[in-house]
Amino acid sequence: MQLRYATSLNQGAEGHLGFDAFHAAPHDKLFVLSDGANGTPLGGDFAQELVRQLALVQEHPWPEVFREGFFVDEDARSPIPKGLGAYLYHLGLKIEAHLKESAATVSLAMLENESVRLLGVGDSYAGIFLRQPQTGWRRVHWLARHKDSQGNPSQLIGAPVPIEPHCFQTNLTGDVCVVLATDGAGDFLSEADFTQTLGLIGGEAPSPEDLNFLTQSLCERALRNGSDDDISLCLIWRRS
Amino acid sequence: MVFSRLFRNHNSPDPPSTGKRLRADSFADALGLELKGVVSQAVLRELESREQHYLSSILDKSHFLIDGIVITPLDKQASESLEGFLQVHSEIDPEFRNHFFRSILESEYRSARGSTVVVAEDFLPSIQLTDQSFEQPTQDETFQISLRGRRLQFHAQVALKGPVAKEHSRISSSETTSDGVNGTPGLTGARRTSPSETRGAGLILSIHDAQGQRTLELRSPILIGREPPSEAELEGLQFVSLHGRYVSRRHLVVMNILEDTYFFLHDAATLSCLSSGSQLLRPSTIYSMPRHSEAELIFGMTAETRNQAADADPADFPRVTLGRALGRRTTPSSATPRPGTV
Numbered sequence: 226m227q228l229r230y231a232t233s234l235n236q237g238a239e240g241h242l243g244f245d246a247f248h249a250a251p252h253d254k255l256f257v258l259s260d261g262a263n264g265t266p267l268g269g270d271f272a273q274e275l276v277r278q279l280a281l282v283q284e285h286p287w288p289e290v291f292r293e294g295f296f297v298d299e300d301a302r303s304p305i306p307k308g309l310g311a312y313l314y315h316l317g318l319k320i321e322a323h324l325k326e327s328a329a330t331v332s333l334a335m336l337e338n339e340s341v342r343l344l345g346v347g348d349s350y351a352g353i354f355l356r357q358p359q360t361g362w363r364r365v366h367w368l369a370r371h372k373d374s375q376g377n378p379s380q381l382i383g384a385p386v387p388i389e390p391h392c393f394q395t396n397l398t399g400d401v402c403v404v405l406a407t408d409g410a411g412d413f414l415s416e417a418d419f420t421q422t423l424g425l426i427g428g429e430a431p432s433p434e435d436l437n438f439l440t441q442s443l444c445e446r447a448l449r450n451g452s453d454d455d456i457s458l459c460l461i462w463r464r465s
Numbered sequence: 466m467v468f469s470r471l472f473r474n475h476n477s478p479d480p481p482s483t484g485k486r487l488r489a490d491s492f493a494d495a496l497g498l499e500l501k502g503v504v505s506q507a508v509l510r511e512l513e514s515r516e517q518h519y520l521s522s523i524l525d526k527s528h529f530l531i532d533g534i535v536i537t538p539l540d541k542q543a544s545e546s547l548e549g550f551l552q553v554h555s556e557i558d559p560e561f562r563n564h565f566f567r568s569i570l571e572s573e574y575r576s577a578r579g580s581t582v583v584v585a586e587d588f589l590p591s592i593q594l595t596d597q598s599f600e601q602p603t604q605d606e607t608f609q610i611s612l613r614g615r616r617l618q619f620h621a622q623v624a625l626k627g628p629v630a631k632e633h634s635r636i637s638s639s640e641t642t643s644d645g646v647n648g649t650p651g652l653t654g655a656r657r658t659s660p661s662e663t664r665g666a667g668l669i670l671s672i673h674d675a676q677g678q679r680t681l682e683l684r685s686p687i688l689i690g691r692e693p694p695s696e697a698e699l700e701g702l703q704f705v706s707l708h709g710r711y712v713s714r715r716h717l718v719v720m721n722i723l724e725d726t727y728f729f730l731h732d733a734a735t736l737s738c739l740s741s742g743s744q745l746l747r748p749s750t751i752y753s754m755p756r757h758s759e760a761e762l763i764f765g766m767t768a769e770t771r772n773q774a775a776d777a778d779p780a781d782f783p784r785v786t787l788g789r790a791l792g793r794r795t796t797p798s799s800a801t802p803r804p805g806t807v
Contacts, residue, residue, distance in 0.1 A: 262801040328803040348801075377802055384804040425522045434518040438527065442630045 226338045228254060231436035232459040236444040237409065237452065244269040245407050245457035246329075248276035254336045255280060258459050260349050260407040261329040262381055271327040271383055274320050279333065310388040313346060317383035328383035331390075332368070332405040338465045341401060343368045343393045347378040350411035353393075354423055356400035362423040364416055365401075368393055400428065403461040409454030413447040422446075426462070436460050496550060499618055501569045504534060504590065507621035508574045508582055515625055516580040524580040527628035531582060534570075534590035535622045541601045543618035547592070566590055582625060590621070667789075668719060668726065674783035675708040686720035688731065689764075689785065709783035711736055711765020717746075719787060726754035726789060728762075739766035739774050759788040 228251065235243045244261040246269070257276040261268030313331070321327060330347025343351040345368040353365040369391045371380040380386055402423055406414070422439050431439070444456045508531070516524055538544035554561040566589045574582040667684045688694070688702040691712040707716065715731040717738060729751045730737065738746045740762050746752060754760040763774050765782045774782075 260801075262803050264802040268801070326803060373804075377804075379804055381801075381804055386804045425520065425526060427520075427522060429520050429522070431520060432518050435520050435523055438519065438523055438628055438630075442527075445630065 227430060227464040228336060228461070229431060229433055229436055229463075230256060230459060230461040231433055231440045232258075232457070233437070233440040233444045234457045236441075236456040236458075237448060237454070243455060244272060245409070245455045246272035246276045247405075247457065247459055248280040250280040253280075256334045256336075256403070256405060256459060256461055258332045258349060258405040258407065258457060259329045259382075260347065260409070260455070260457070262327065262378070263455075265327040267324040267327040268329060271320060271324045272329040274324065275317075275329050275331060275382055278316060278320065279331065309344070309392070310390055313382055313390060314388040317381075317388070318385075321383040324383075328381035330378060330407070331382055332407075334403045334405055334461060336401070336403060336461060336463045339398055340394060340396050341403060341463075343391075343403070345370060345391045346388055347381050348372050348408050350404065350406040350408070351393075352404045352406075352419070353395065353397070354402045354404065354419060355397055356402075356423070356426075356428065358428065361427070362402070362420045364420065365395060365397065366393055398465050400426075401463045401465075402426075403463070405459040405461070407455060407457040409452050409456040410444060410447045410458045412454075413450040413452040413456075414443060418443060418446055430464060431462055436462060492546075492550065496547065497565070497569055500536065500621075503536070503617075503619045503621045504569060504623070505571065505574065507534070507623040508625075509576060511623045511625050512574060512576045512580060512582050513578075516576055516578055519580070519628065521578065523628065524578065527630050528573075528581040528583045529625045529627040530629060531584050531588055532624040532626040534624075535593045536590050537593050537620045537622070539618055539620055546618075563589060580628070668721065669788040670705060671786040671788070672705070672707065672783065673779040673785075674712075675710075675780035681705065685726070686718060688715060689717040689719065690715040690731065690734075707764060707783050707785070709764060709779065710781040712783060716764060717762065717785075721789075726760075726787065727751050728754065728760070728787065736765050737767065739763040739771050743771060743774070745771060754787055754789075759786050761786045 230249060230251070232247045232249075234247050235245050244263045246259050246261065247257065249256045257279045259272035259276045261270070261272035263269075265271070317328065330349040331345065332347075332349040332351040333344040334351060335342040341353050343353065343366070345351045348370045350370065351368040354362050355365045356362050371378050371391070373379040380388055382388065404419060422443055425439065426435065440458050440460050443458050443460075447456050447458075512529060515529065519527075538547055551562050551565065554565070558564075570584050570588070570590070572584055574584075667682055668687060670681045670683065670687070670689075672679050672681065683703050683705070686702050687705055688699065689705045689707050691707060691709075692714045693699075693704045693706060694715065702718070713731070713734040713736045715733040716736065717728055717734070718731055719726065719728040721727075728746075730746050730748050732748075734748070737748075740746060740752065740760060744752075745766065745768060746762075752760075762785045763777060763782050764785065766774055766777070770777070770782070777784075
């Protein structure tokens, strides 16, 4: 399995706000992006701490729960995600004990040789794209997001609300690209932006520099499309 | 030669003798050619070392930018020649230095593989003198250099940044419109804003009055009324003229403070407004507009007429819907709140 990734973090014009954070544990094929709620006093710090905690797989056994306790289909609700939700809820409260009244989203991806798992809490984005030799890159799945009627996240890690993460798992071989994005990027990009940008990879194996260029290009496009938030985006390419 | 022309253009209006002029032309041309070649080689060297990390499909759709060029004279004679040349001509034309260095740069450099470096129009290289720049070659060294052919006087070091996507490679927005599928997660409903929308936060007023319907996008603060006051009276307010029977000359003031929008009746207003939620505005009271939503105001309504608000004729009772223009936030305050307590 080949695994490469690149991320562009807290992009944006006019002194971006810096509330987004990213952490990767490539050995564990684990990637975490978080958007700190900028209406909270320490949202950026919370996001930093959250991604760090989630990527510390040696200290937290939760990725095993994540691996084993997954359901295949979003519709197939099971008690397992509730356990996962409780784990994230308590992790959030633990961080919130130090970073009062703050909260953050999380978009997480775990890529194995033949499977891709996504987890999301809040209004950040996580999606999977697959390359097919005949048709090129196409979307496999976008994870649902937690949004209320006002357009704000209805769940955040660290908030005193029950956490029910959106989860998705699929078995995929071949060239796969996972997108993790904060709403500052995702709200201002369309699916075609992604498929056409990934089209530059084609069937080649992109270098980290290639992926960095693609993430930058997507962030610049989000900025041109009017994003006024922190723009953060991670592309993870996997070939198996 | 370009440098001869440049030299003439920036020389004194009183021409020197022909022989002296030819020598100067020759020197300028030789210096320019040398620098041009050194810079060009340095750019291509750096470009080729960078382009190997990228797919050709990406190189086709992007270009590199020059972040910096440092030119170093390699011996004392080269340093003195260059500095003397620049100093003499800069005394005549203060802009000569810029013109000269700009002229040694191409607008674009292209590698054999097809990747390109674009030079910004206002970019200028810098001269850096090192210890080497003050050393005088020995006679033997000069002799050896001469035997080998062209003597290298300068060294250039180039820093590139990028690649960045070419502007013309932008994917058309028409190809990326929303498919509007309800409940579909992801980005199918990506919000698009026009350039005018992104220029700055302001207010959008949708007006329906005796003159029909129109929408205005304005910066706050705004004064809405029947007759425009004098410039002095406005004191920085933008005036919006409202045509209707029951509109005061100065009726309503609307302003943005950070991410919130407030409105209140002008001191001189003799009539009121009915706001969303059937609230009749009272004098000397400031009202705030709910975030993420709009406020509809019906001008001229009274306690007696408010029951007919739904059927009120806009020619008598104009309607104004206030909304926030999409724009760049200057503070993070409009932003994501923490979901509430269970």
